[in-house]
Amino acid sequence: MNRRRFIRLSSGAFLTGLTGGCGGQSSEDNQYEIKVVSDRLQAHQLFQGNVLPLDDVINTDAIIVGGGIAGLAAAAHLGARDYHLFELSDRWGGSSSSQRHGREEFSQGAHYELAYPDYYGAEALGLLERLNVIVFDGIRRMWDFREKQYLIPQSIKSICFDRGQPREGVMPEGEERFLDFLGPYLGRMPLPTRLIEKENRRLNEMTFHEYIRTESELPEPLRRAIDYQMLDDYGSTGDQISALAGVHYYTCRPYYTQKVELFSPPQGNAYFVQKLLDVLPPEQIHLHHMVNNITVEKQGVEVEVSDFAVGRRRRIRCQNVIFAGHKLGLKYILPKLYSFFNQVSYAPWVVLNFVLRDHHRDRSFWQNEWLGKETDFLGFVDSDSQYNPNPKKRVLTAYFCLPEDQRWRLTSLEDPVESKRWASRAMILLNKMFSHPIDNLVEAIYIKAMGHAMPIPKPGYLFRDANDARLYPEIVFAGVDNGRLPLFFEALDSGISAAKLI
Template structure:
């Protein structure tokens, strides 16, 4: 990684350096960094067979008639969102729930693998301790045994084994090791002042509450204030917001672009200011708030597959069907008509759901 005013290391290169951190810790102050690392890997993508079936022409007349009794609810997709929905429906007393998942394994982006005897995450691998208003997440983590209770200040008490043990981190910048993960080390005082102004601004948004008493940027999103001043941020880009504040800094631009790519897959010139600020202000990242809001992170050896399996295990037997490609959902007077193909045997199915 290089200082912001120079060409920056790519995200891939940055992750390679972090992945090799244990072995590189014994290197000299000005090491000769290897260009590549012999780290095996795989890419897990949805089946192309399913993709071609979805794209191809289907004769709905060839599908069998509706089978069995109608379900009370059908959930399409077995990632964390779908599993959470099915779990919540069951807890609410909904009797006949069915979850249909395209892949052979539940979890979506929260699946894991095994290397030897060690489990590892393929994708999503941590969550932050949810803010107080995220009552739905608290309910889930309580049921999974991650949150054990609350202290006198109402802060969650978390199972020790679920807390991330922060490693000693450092960046390789201009051929030198720099402690921590601060890409602004060694930049000009003007750049640092711009960063401080940005951090102060994000802190202000973190603490801001609208006239309705809601936080400006909450999780879940629906809990955020609907105050017009905040909603208007959705009409400009994050880049436009930075410029409106008079901030022109290569380092800050890089940092904000990185955040926008990380969460939204786009640059600050493509992401709205509302979404961009939400990245920084929805959680209590600022170190000045850590005494009141500890910035703890939850993680597991298998990553967020821990959550997926915990949710799936709490569903009644037979609730989940994997390897099912949903082709069509129709609304009619009787509720929903759902047509899907079981990819394991190629059979076509038609079922009904009330919701």
């Protein structure tokens, strides 16, 4: 979901017809396919891999664990070196992956990026330039996107439904004082966050709400808006995430002085995944492979890997390991290293893609934000607002972010009855945002459950980099759950930084 809705749209005419009045019941009688993808099911393969037959030892220079943005970026930086990358899933990208339905491809996670100021990290910008993703605008001092067809026009960027009633933005009227309060940090909150000056890192020691209250009280309408946006970006509310994360959200780009391009292909950030894959040797990157165990020896590292495609285990000897996978896996793979990460909090997310068999009559907006009593529901993204030269279907991608203590709710998605209840609840909420029900248009529903989708940047979390205190010099860490904000640019930089260490 998009984040920074301070700049008002020029017209209120889009409100016509979007009354939210239908709001009713979703029919249990409609027939459609529901497909569920769960990272919990994938993680449970850890307990199955150890029973596969074991092959002989092979040798390589480096092993990369995890095929998300960080792992792929690390591989891209290693270039011609001898390495192998292993990803457990059946697709690349992690939380930036996509799904297909016929000819349609759509996001099942992170789904957009914004243009980059010239003071962002040179390493990640350089990689994106080499991938032919961005180009520098010397007049505006911005790195813009090359493929302009994927930019979202300002006129259809978003609409907000506050308790079911449409309005132009998430933030309430009269937010100028809040912006003035954050003004001193404009231009001083770069990405990656490791570049943030030490004098501003004090903001990492308090919550965002606490910091705002040092200036004034937090009115309820403003608190609701801030909490929505923090939940949307960081997986929790302003009373949980750090002040640095909150300030960074609003001041990391020149939103208030110039146009910042919003880039959102139909497949979301899987677009960047494919760009990275295009420069990697296919014989060195492997899906359906799980790292079972890592053992540090005198002469290097031995890694045991299960290949589920052929039903065999392999032992691989290497000099270095870049661990770019989910750090919870260390609990089973290399327990001595897990203790550094056992205090990291993760947000559970559920993404539901509703594939409609034809196009709905309502006007489309890219982001459709929801402010209501259903605080776990953030709204949906509409594929009709994205560039697609041959659109056959319309895809509505709904996002739910659950509290940490409700992660257990995701296990129910593995039951067909419960997954249909999730789909029905989401459809009821979607119907409240359209003038006509969508029930009879649904052809298929894809559900992705991510029990540990992103690290929550609570006070004290940022800048705690496991690479600064490595128990084994041979093993380095990448990924946003290594003291980073849960953002694409951070993941990219973390992979590059880890690869440079070996």
